[in-house]
Amino acid sequence: MIKFLPLGGANEIGANCYYLNLDETGILLDCGMHPRKTGLDALPDFNLLKDKPLDYVLITHAHQDHINSLPFLVKSFPHVKIVTTPQTRALAELTLHNAISILKRQINDDSFQIYSHEEVDLLIKSIDYKAYNEPFVITGHRSAGKEKVTAEFYDAGHVLGSAGILISYDNKKIFYTGDINLSSQTIISEASLPKTKVDILITECTYGATDSSTLNDWNEEVERFITSLNKILNRGGSVLIPVFSLGKMQEILATLNLKMIEGKLTETDIYTGGISKKINRVYDYNRYVVNRNERELVLHDIPQKNIYEINNTEDLFKYPSIVLASSGMMNENTMSFTLARRWLREKDSAIFTVGYMDEESPGFKFACANRGDKIKLSESEKETEVRCEINNFKFSAHARREELLEIVKMLKPGNVILVHGDEDAINWVGKFVLKMKKGIKVTSAAVKNEISFA
Numbered sequence: 001m002i003k004f005l006p007l008g009g010a011n012e013i014g015a016n017c018y019y020l021n022l023d024e025t026g027i028l029l030d031c032g033m034h035p036r037k038t039g040l041d042a043l044p045d046f047n048l049l050k051d052k053p054l055d056y057v058l059i060t061h062a063h064q065d066h067i068n069s070l071p072f073l074v075k076s077f078p079h080v081k082i083v084t085t086p087q088t089r090a091l092a093e094l095t096l097h098n099a100i101s102i103l104k105r106q107i108n109d110d111s112f113q114i115y116s117h118e119e120v121d122l123l124i125k126s127i128d129y130k131a132y133n134e135p136f137v138i139t140g141h142r143s144a145g146k147e148k149v150t151a152e153f154y155d156a157g158h159v160l161g162s163a164g165i166l167i168s169y170d171n172k173k174i175f176y177t178g179d180i181n182l183s184s185q186t187i188i189s190e191a192s193l194p195k196t197k198v199d200i201l202i203t204e205c206t207y208g209a210t211d212s213s214t215l216n217d218w219n220e221e222v223e224r225f226i227t228s229l230n231k232i233l234n235r236g237g238s239v240l241i242p243v244f245s246l247g248k249m250q251e252i253l254a255t256l257n258l259k260m261i262e263g264k265l266t267e268t269d270i271y272t273g274g275i276s277k278k279i280n281r282v283y284d285y286n287r288y289v290v291n292r293n294e295r296e297l298v299l300h301d302i303p304q305k306n307i308y309e310i311n312n313t314e315d316l317f318k319y320p321s322i323v324l325a326s327s328g329m330m331n332e333n334t335m336s337f338t339l340a341r342r343w344l345r346e347k348d349s350a351i352f353t354v355g356y357m358d359e360e361s362p363g364f365k366f367a368c369a370n371r372g373d374k375i376k377l378s379e380s381e382k383e384t385e386v387r388c389e390i391n392n393f394k395f396s397a398h399a400r401r402e403e404l405l406e407i408v409k410m411l412k413p414g415n416v417i418l419v420h421g422d423e424d425a426i427n428w429v430g431k432f433v434l435k436m437k438k439g440i441k442v443t444s445a446a447v448k449n450e451i452s453f454a
């Protein structure tokens with residue numbers, strides 16, 4: 001009997017964490033933390049694992065909503081075996097250490113125990129890593145005498161090291177997409193899918209509610225982005241670009257550099273900093289190891305000034321500059337949020353958003369604002385007038401909705417479980433998957449709702 005139980009995420013982009021029970025071999029797929037919630041609310045509901053076997057955790061990639069609860073899980077389940085790709089392991093070491101200071105800033109509740117740097121070190125050491133397309137056996141505590149369980153990572157084309165996971169057990173195949181992208185970005189190339197029919201497909205639905213005609217092809221979006229950048233820089237303005245430190249930072253930095261070398265973008269000082277510098281290094285070390293574009297490009301060698309080392313924010317407006325600052329969704333108390341507040345006063349300058357914004361995030365407020373509008377940055381503050389220009393670009397690291405259907409077409413599953421999307425997104429994908437094949441079963445995952453497969 002195969003059972004599937006979501007502990008978090010499911011019908012939202014939150015603490016992605018899904019429990020699979022294959023005849024008493026227990027596997028967790030991802031162990032994320034909710035990007036906007038704090039304390040216990042941000043974690044998957046580990047209580048649901050009570051009295052259930054848990055042997056392995058397989059992590060698809062090092063984004064917060066897929067990995068950041070791992071240190072909390074190991075506190076309660078110290079025996080659990082963790083497997084990731086080698087790149088995700090290297091990135092997790094950086095992001096999990098970095099998360100400690102962010103958690104400390106957010107939480108002043110003694111009942112919620114944050115993990116330590118030593119615990120992260122031990123956790124990283126305990127991670128077993130497997131390259132793409134290198135199947136490995138999963139042995140559970142209660143699997144003696146039962147069919148063998150194997151797992152295999154497939155390049156998901158989302159960020160460095162990202163993987164979809166194929167699990168085989170008892171002549172059945174289960175594929176979990178993680179966050180997946182079927183088209184190429186500037187650095188990361190497109191996903192590669194298993195060349196086999198699967199029985200159960202667990203698929204993300206991030207862009208399920210987004211009409212794809214509103215999403216440009218990556219290269220077209222680069223052209224539009226560069227034209228808009230030149231316009232601001234050439235009139236003496238500076239551009240603030242909020243980015244995630246993992247993924248968008250590397251893609252945008254590489255894009256800016258390549259366009260400056262081509263002579264298509266005005267030579268301008270680029271500011272970066274923080275953890276992204278170390279993440280860039282991991283991208284560089286792996287440039288011949290994984291399938292990617294622009295292998296010759298070394299992110300570390302691109303001239304960059306450190307945004308955390310400037311003495312005075314006013315310096316950023318003396319000459320035109322491009323500032324890549326995290327967080328991508330401009331959460332309060334982050335560099336991008338703090339700078340954006342200053343940027344609003346500058347009529348010649350601009351804020352360019354480049355990725356997905358959760359509707360509840362401060363970044364969404366900025367993205368929706370136009371020059372002349374008044375926006376409220378936090379509950380306690382007065383409204384501020386938007387004097388700078390705000391332009392939105394969509395550099396997507398997720399599959400468009402038609403591509404999600406394409407995945408279903410290729411893998412021919414009998415059962416489809418929809419995760420990682422809001423209600424509208426899941427409804428759209430569900431509706432069209434049902435039309436694809438007679439008898440196909442579609443379920444939208446919900447936390448605590450167990451689904452069984454004979």
Ligand SMILES: [Zn+2]
Nearest residue numbers: 061063158179
């Ligand atoms: Zn992701």
